[in-house]
Amino acid sequence: MRHTHRIAKLAGVGSLATLAIPGHATIFDRDDRQYVRPAPGSPYPPIGLVRQGVFIERRATGFLVDGCHVLTAQAVFGRAPLGRRLKFETAFGTPQHETTKATVVATGGEHLGRKRGPDEQFAKGGRDWLLLRLDKCLGDRFGHVTLKTGPYSPYEFGHLKSAGFPDHRDKENGLTVDPSCRITWRWGTVWLNDCATVRGDAGDPIFRIADSGQLEVYAMQSAASSSKRKAVPLLPMHENHAVPMSLVAPQIAPYLSASGPSQASQQPLASQ
Numbered sequence: 001m002r003h004t005h006r007i008a009k010l011a012g013v014g015s016l017a018t019l020a021i022p023g024h025a026t027i028f029d030r031d032d033r034q035y036v037r038p039a040p041g042s043p044y045p046p047i048g049l050v051r052q053g054v055f056i057e058r059r060a061t062g063f064l065v066d067g068c069h070v071l072t073a074q075a076v077f078g079r080a081p082l083g084r085r086l087k088f089e090t091a092f093g094t095p096q097h098e099t100t101k102a103t104v105v106a107t108g109g110e111h112l113g114r115k116r117g118p119d120e121q122f123a124k125g126g127r128d129w130l131l132l133r134l135d136k137c138l139g140d141r142f143g144h145v146t147l148k149t150g151p152y153s154p155y156e157f158g159h160l161k162s163a164g165f166p167d168h169r170d171k172e173n174g175l176t177v178d179p180s181c182r183i184t185w186r187w188g189t190v191w192l193n194d195c196a197t198v199r200g201d202a203g204d205p206i207f208r209i210a211d212s213g214q215l216e217v218y219a220m221q222s223a224a225s226s227s228k229r230k231a232v233p234l235l236p237m238h239e240n241h242a243v244p245m246s247l248v249a250p251q252i253a254p255y256l257s258a259s260g261p262s263q264a265s266q267q268p269l270a271s272q
Contacts, residue, residue: 001004007074033196036163037174039094043209044175045142048090048108049165050102050132050203052077061164062088062132065147067139068258071248073179073202074107074130081130082107087167092165093172095140100136104254104260107131109247111244126247128222145205145215149246156208157183162221164204174262181206183242185217190241197240206242219244 038044050062050072062072063176072089077084089099108127135233161176183206197205204221219242 004097005014005035005086028033032180033169033176033178036177037093037175038091038109040096043213043215044163045091045096046139046144046215047205049089049171049182050076051087052084059165059200061201061205061221063203063205064090064139064142064144064213065131065252066144068134068137069105069252069256070102070132071203071219071220072130073128073134073243075128075222076202077130088132088138090138091217096141096146098136098138098141100134100138102132102134105131105133106252108251110166115223117219119159124252126243128243129220129248129252130250131252133255143214145207146210147245147249148207148216149249155217160193160194160206160218162194162197162201162204162206162210164201164221166198167200168198186244189247190222191244192228193219193221193240193242195221195240195242197221217245220248 034043038045038047046064047072048062048064049059050070051057051059058076060073060076062070065071074081077086084104086102086104087099088102089097090169091097108129160183161177161179162181162182163175165171166176169176178196183191183193185192193206195204197204201221202223205215205217206219206221207215207217210216221240221242223241
């Protein structure tokens with residue numbers, strides 16, 4: 001993979017909302033994604049699927065951030081959905097599969113379902129988040145992630161993974177994991193990355209697995225930079241877009257339980 005050396009403007013950025021129209025997608029260099037079973041005892045049960053609707057379904061990846069709350073992408077579910085009722089499912093393809101209803105209690109406040117220019121995307125893309133309160137708290141059973149907000153070591157961003165439920169892969173086989181990807185640059189409120197991102201991957205956590213076995217989430221996937229359906233060469237500044245947890249964690253902290261996620265020192269990114 002190519003290393004990003006300079007900043008350039010992106011064009012043609014699209015939301016990853018799972019709607020009737022084709023979603024944007026980018027898989028860079030080669031498609032090495034693999035299925036992983038989110039069985040209890042593994043690091044992956046905190047990652048699940050957030051759903052709305054039946055005949056016209058909207059869905060995104062979500063992940064438990066404490067015993068009773070799930071973080072996901074707002075763009076999929078539209079403008080100002082506070083109080084909206086959604087559904088969260090986890091442990092697909094295992095006997096422990098669980099579903100519960102949930103209520104939207106906080107959002108980043110930005111509607112991203114429309115097209116936007118690159119400057120606006122970089123300025124507001126970091127608002128693409130939504131917090132759910134579960135009717136049935138699942139964190140005690142399935143665990144939760146750690147939100148990694150800094151400080152960071154020099155090598156961390158080059159050795160990450162992402163996971164989610166892309167539309168074209170069978171969720172009953174488990175999570176689809178990109179086993180090796182990178183956060184390559186920061187611009188405005190957006191982190192650029194080369195993690196595989198296709199229709200249905202909005203809300204995917206970008207993470208590493210700590211020595212404890214817990215997922216440490218650095219960012220959440222928001223948008224892809226092209227509409228390619230197969231692996232393409234990685235070009236600098238044409239990477240996919242993610243929301244950094246350093247921006248989200250301080251905003252959701254008041255909603256989380258006292259036994260919520262451990263968080264590395266909460267130091268937001270330096271002003272852009």
